[in-house]
Amino acid sequence: MEINVQTEKSIQIIDINGEVDGNTAPQVQAQIMKAAESNPRLVLDMSHVPYMSSAGLRMLLATYRNVVGHGGHVVLVGLVEEIKDTMEMTGFLDFFAHFDTLAEGLAALA
Template sequence: MEINTLTVEEVTLVELAGEVDRNTAPMVQEKILPLAQPGSKILLDLTKVPYMSSTGLRMLLLLYRQTHAQDGKLVLLGLSEEIQEIMSVTGFLDFFTTCNTLESGLEALK
């Protein structure tokens, strides 16, 4: 699992590469939960995430709750068709704003 964090136009862009499962989700959570600061704007790029287990989905929900508790915003970028379908069936998509391009993700956080 690769995790890269950078700042683009006052937005924290977190790029994940690899599968998010029970082995990697705790590491991802440890790296990105501290980013949920008061008023934070987080763009989570999942373009290079081919698979996400239920543990990964729980980690996303925890990040969502943490971000919103801090009056921040969270946008998911580049969900694979499989992950998007799983999130739709489970109702997770109701919680998240999703975008297909970096530009639309940055626009959604303005």
């Protein structure tokens, strides 16, 4: 699991690389929340996440509620089709603005 955080136009871009499951979800959430402390406008780049378990979905929802509860915004970009379908079927996708590309996600928060 590798997580890279960068800032562009006062928006935190969090690039998640690897599978998000019961073992890695706490690490991912900790990194996202650390980034949100300094700026709660987040784009989560999921284009390098090939698999997400139910623990990963719960982590995303908890992160969303925490960030939005503190006046922030969370946008997802680059969801692979399998994860997007799962999130759609379970209703998780209803919570998030989601876009195909990073440029679209950044534009949404600009």
